[in-house]
Amino acid sequence: MIRRLGSVPVKDVRIADAAYPSPFRGGLEFSAPARGTWNIVHTGMLVPEAHEIFVCAQGCLRGVVLTAAEMGASERFSTVAVRQNNVTDGDLEDSLIEGVSDILEKLPKKPPAVLVYTSCIHHFMGADLSHIYKTLRARFPEIDFTDCYMNPIMRKSGLTPDQLMRRQLYSLLHGAPKRDKTVLIAGNDFQTDDDGDFVSHLRQYGWEIYEIQRTKTYAEYQTLAGATLCLTNQPAAFPGGELLKSRFGMPHLHLPLSYDYEEIETHYRTFCDAAGIPYPDFAALTERCEDALDAAKQAIGDAPVEIDYTVTSRPLSLARMLLSHGFRVTRVYLDGISGEEQADFDALQESAPDLLLSPTVDPVMRVRPRETGEMTLAVGQKAAYFTGSDRFVNLVENGGLYGFAAVYGMADLMRDAWQTPKDARSLIQIKGMGCSSCL
Amino acid sequence: MSVKQTARILSTYAGDTSGVCSALFELGGMTVMHDASGCNSTYNTHDEPRWYDRDSLVFISALTETEAILGDDRKLIDDTVRAVRDLCPAFVALAGTPIPMMTGVDFDAVAREIEEECGIPAFGFDTDGMHAYTSGASKAFAALARRLVREQGRQPGALSVNLLGLTPLDFSVNGTENTMRRVLEESGIATVSAWAMGSTLEEIMDAAKAHVNLVVSSSGLGAAKVLRERFGIPSVIGTPCGRRFNEVLVDAIRQSAENGEDRVLPVCDPAAKRVVIGEGVTAASLAAALIAETGIPARAICATDGFAELRTMQVPQATDEDDLIPLLEGAEVVIADPLYRPIVPESARFVPLPHEGFSGRIWRRDIPDLAEDLTGFMKENDLI
Numbered sequence: 001m002i003r004r005l006g007s008v009p010v011k012d013v014r015i016a017d018a019a020y021p022s023p024f025r026g027g028l029e030f031s032a033p034a035r036g037t038w039n040i041v042h043t044g045m046l047v048p049e050a051h052e053i054f055v056c057a058q059g060c061l062r063g064v065v066l067t068a069a070e071m072g073a074s075e076r077f078s079t080v081a082v083r084q085n086n087v088t089d090g091d092l093e094d095s096l097i098e099g100v101s102d103i104l105e106k107l108p109k110k111p112p113a114v115l116v117y118t119s120c121i122h123h124f125m126g127a128d129l130s131h132i133y134k135t136l137r138a139r140f141p142e143i144d145f146t147d148c149y150m151n152p153i154m155r156k157s158g159l160t161p162d163q164l165m166r167r168q169l170y171s172l173l174h175g176a177p178k179r180d181k182t183v184l185i186a187g188n189d190f191q192t193d194d195d196g197d198f199v200s201h202l203r204q205y206g207w208e209i210y211e212i213q214r215t216k217t218y219a220e221y222q223t224l225a226g227a228t229l230c231l232t233n234q235p236a237a238f239p240g241g242e243l244l245k246s247r248f249g250m251p252h253l254h255l256p257l258s259y260d261y262e263e264i265e266t267h268y269r270t271f272c273d274a275a276g277i278p279y280p281d282f283a284a285l286t287e288r289c290e291d292a293l294d295a296a297k298q299a300i301g302d303a304p305v306e307i308d309y310t311v312t313s314r315p316l317s318l319a320r321m322l323l324s325h326g327f328r329v330t331r332v333y334l335d336g337i338s339g340e341e342q343a344d345f346d347a348l349q350e351s352a353p354d355l356l357l358s359p360t361v362d363p364v365m366r367v368r369p370r371e372t373g374e375m376t377l378a379v380g381q382k383a384a385y386f387t388g389s390d391r392f393v394n395l396v397e398n399g400g401l402y403g404f405a406a407v408y409g410m411a412d413l414m415r416d417a418w419q420t421p422k423d424a425r426s427l428i429q430i431k432g433m434g435c436s437s438c439l
Numbered sequence: 440m441s442v443k444q445t446a447r448i449l450s451t452y453a454g455d456t457s458g459v460c461s462a463l464f465e466l467g468g469m470t471v472m473h474d475a476s477g478c479n480s481t482y483n484t485h486d487e488p489r490w491y492d493r494d495s496l497v498f499i500s501a502l503t504e505t506e507a508i509l510g511d512d513r514k515l516i517d518d519t520v521r522a523v524r525d526l527c528p529a530f531v532a533l534a535g536t537p538i539p540m541m542t543g544v545d546f547d548a549v550a551r552e553i554e555e556e557c558g559i560p561a562f563g564f565d566t567d568g569m570h571a572y573t574s575g576a577s578k579a580f581a582a583l584a585r586r587l588v589r590e591q592g593r594q595p596g597a598l599s600v601n602l603l604g605l606t607p608l609d610f611s612v613n614g615t616e617n618t619m620r621r622v623l624e625e626s627g628i629a630t631v632s633a634w635a636m637g638s639t640l641e642e643i644m645d646a647a648k649a650h651v652n653l654v655v656s657s658s659g660l661g662a663a664k665v666l667r668e669r670f671g672i673p674s675v676i677g678t679p680c681g682r683r684f685n686e687v688l689v690d691a692i693r694q695s696a697e698n699g700e701d702r703v704l705p706v707c708d709p710a711a712k713r714v715v716i717g718e719g720v721t722a723a724s725l726a727a728a729l730i731a732e733t734g735i736p737a738r739a740i741c742a743t744d745g746f747a748e749l750r751t752m753q754v755p756q757a758t759d760e761d762d763l764i765p766l767l768e769g770a771e772v773v774i775a776d777p778l779y780r781p782i783v784p785e786s787a788r789f790v791p792l793p794h795e796g797f798s799g800r801i802w803r804r805d806i807p808d809l810a811e812d813l814t815g816f817m818k819e820n821d822l823i
Contacts, residue, residue, distance in 0.1 A: 059454025059568030063481030
């Protein structure tokens with residue numbers, strides 16, 4: 001039973017009246033119970049055979065320990081607790097080094113790589129991280145160590161923890177002989193869809209797809225460094241691509257996910273030119289998208305559609321495409337607008353001025369009625385939570401759809417979501433969609 | 440405490456910040472964790488089973504590096520005041536985390552400013568994310584006892600109690616709190632208030648009517664102390680658990696009501712081969728209840744924060760793997776959360792008893808209500 005606290009102010013804003021890039025005033029933040037997006041534990045586990053060690057306070061350890069436990073990965077996960085005595089005694093470096101060493105000595109088998117996550121405390125106390133890693137590498141020369149970060153207080157100071165995590169996934173690469181016709185798609189949580197047009201097109205011309213998700217052993221992971229090209233398509237993946245470029249001389253193409261035919265074509269052309277392969281049949285791919293969108297529109301009709309930012313890094317691009325195909329998109333849930341979305345934002349201000357933007361973290365969202373008054377298609381887990389709809393697309397980070405598949409794949413998912421109700425309460429609370437989970 | 444403070448494989452208990460939030464969740468207030476990010480999702484994913492269905496106001500301040508370095512408490516105050524105006528809570532609680540502890544945020548002062556600006560009670564808790572939930576919940580309950588419980592005489596008629604230390608972190612959401620009330624009621628003991636599951640803030644404010652405080656977990660110790668100081672209410676420490684232990688508990692409540700003395704009920708046998716690991720009061724009560732039901736010795740290990748009464752209960756405290764493992768040597772049966780299984784000696788039989796405060800939601804549906812009847816649990820796990 002849902003108990004509510006009464007009427008509250010509405011914080012929605014018409015897109016025509018919204019400010020770029022921050023349409024809402026900051027303040028206290030609410031956390032909606034939609035947990036499908038990955039955290040730094042899930043992402044770090046992509047390095048095959050690696051062991052994660054988190055070094056932080058008990059309260060901060062709790063969430064990451066149970067993330068690992070829920071995904072059945074406790075054997076690959078350990079912790080060192082930081083307590084007040086470490087802060088007052090100033091022994092953060094020694095306690096980390098001795099704690100990590102103690103854990104490694106106790107593991108039944110030494111892992112080939114260890115991801116050591118330091119926390120806000122280490123950065124505030126000015127812990128000597130280079131000394132820490134240098135000492136650990138000297139003590140355990142057979143193990144590769146890399147620095148990872150759980151320091152959310154730095155989220156507005158340089159790279160965010162998410163960007164850092166996605167970059168550090170590739171910091172353990174040693175270097176490998178170059179292999180022709182290989183592309184490393186870097187920095188995504190999800191493997192790119194094998195059945196999608198992008199992977200199919202590349203394979204048709206003999207190209208091999210390198211992705212961390214496709215590697216099963218640490219040795220196999222090391223071969224990623226030999227890729228001919230690096231491609232990133234999520235904003236948070238960009239620093240990882242730059243790291244690969246600088247360390248291994250891998251040309252880095254940042255070609256963001258998009259729902260705009262013209263932008264997708266442009267990205268295709270850029271990639272195909274770099275790879276030296278022909279372009280795909282754009283007309284046929286566009287037609288496939290149009291067919292999928294027609295079918296979805298026929299099913300969904302004029303029902304309202306609400307989209308959130310967790311389903312895709314381009315929620316405004318998605319809204320724009322759907323609106324241009326006659327869907328009644330009424331609302332987009334987001335807390336900020338990325339640089340990659342500015343053109344979509346500008347265009348929507350003109351073409352759909354009444355489209356509502358709603359925050360997800362504003363405290364009033366805690367008590368806003370979770371119903372819409374009419375059957376609504378929610379696209380994304382947060383949209384499902386806020387609308388209370390059982391017709392929702394259960395997807396995060398676009399689920400590995402890329403190229404034209406982003407459009408026709410999403411259209412197919414929308415149609416299916418409309419036709420097959422789901423239990424949002426049980427589905428959206430599971431952490432790390434696509435990872436194993438004991439829930 | 441071990442020097443290395445490591446856990447090769449063990450989980451960790453919910454932190455004190457979550458303890459504050461959990462304690463106050465049902466009372467209509469607004470709790471703000473003063474932290475950058477992460478505490479909020481950890482709390483509402485792993486520590487708060489009521490989150491999806493009840494719109495309690497628990498938020499994070501979204502502290503940034505710059506605000507922390509500059510000591511910008513004004514932003515916390517302004518943001519909190521703005522949310523109070525939007526949402527009209529009954530009170531405000533601020534809970535600290537590691538960085539505010541390091542920068543020395545004066546939570547009492549911040550709370551006073553908010554109280555002046557909003558005209559509702561505001562509490563500041565110097566939690567630091569480095570202690571267990573029991574410490575945070577105890578601080579929160581103690582503050583309610585100090586500030587909000589009204590002066591008034593004992594409730595006439597039936598003997599009555601306050602249940603202190605009830606949170607889902609120890610008792611999940613399986614109805615244990617209702618069973619406790621019923622068990623007491625069947626013995627002629629009324630419940631004035633249950634801190635804080637199933638009671639309104641008004642009922643909590645009437646706690647001075649009760650004759651005795653029944654402290655069902657160490658989260659209730661702080662409030663018990665304050666209610667003793669302010670109103671002379673004696674306390675009995677022990678968790679309702681199984682018919683025979685409950686008889687002892689009811690007798691103790693009657694005796695304390697008569698002579699005003701405090702009582703610590705569960706007493707373990709330190710040499711026993713049956714071991715319960717968990718929060719101090721509930722683990723010791725289960726061990727004592729098993730002794731009462733079977734006559735077989737049992738002992739407990741408190742794996743959350745320590746407290747003075749552990750000595751009377753003959754319960755050692757151990758948090759880290761290095762400290763816990765030696766205490767399990769020679770054990771024949773270990774009763775503990777399933778996440779303890781990897782450190783239990785092979786020679787011991789492991790009996791899983793999921794604990795929300797340790798493994799969160801993973802085995803929530805398997806958490807038993809032991810408040811009245813232990814028979815099912817004992818039979819199922821071959822403990823009779």
